[in-house]
Amino acid sequence: MKVTVVGSHLCPDTLYALNKLTEAGIEMDFKNLSASLPDLKVYLGLRDTEPMYEKVKAGGGIGIPCFILEDGTKTMDLKDVLK
Template identity: 45%
Template sequence: MKIIMFGTNACKDCLEAVKALDERNADYMYLEFSESTANLKRFLKLRDTQPLFEEVKKKGAIGVPCFKLEDGTLTLDLQEVLDKL
């Protein structure tokens, strides 16, 4: 399963997710956005338009790591991703 992961290296949870995906030899692309305006814009478009992020925004959180699965599913739950590998 191909996975897109949005995140930043400044986030401990994102770094742990990268480690977990690497340990599972997952086929993923990490779109790190603290150093890429293009990646940040791509993430913000999702964050601003997807219901998944409503509670995240209410809490003042960012919503990373965020995973987009091959079938288009979006999740903030690393375990859900790992369970599907």
């Protein structure tokens, strides 16, 4: 399984997730929104269009890390990815 991780190397939750995914042997494509404008564009597209971000935006959160599974499923719950 390969998962796309949208997050930031400045975010402790993202770093934790990257470590856990590495430990589990899961292949990753890391979209680092703090280091790449194209990756930031991917994140903004998600945040602007995905209903799962409504609660995050209402609470003033950022909503990272976000995980995109090979089948297109999107989640912000690491447990869903590690299953």
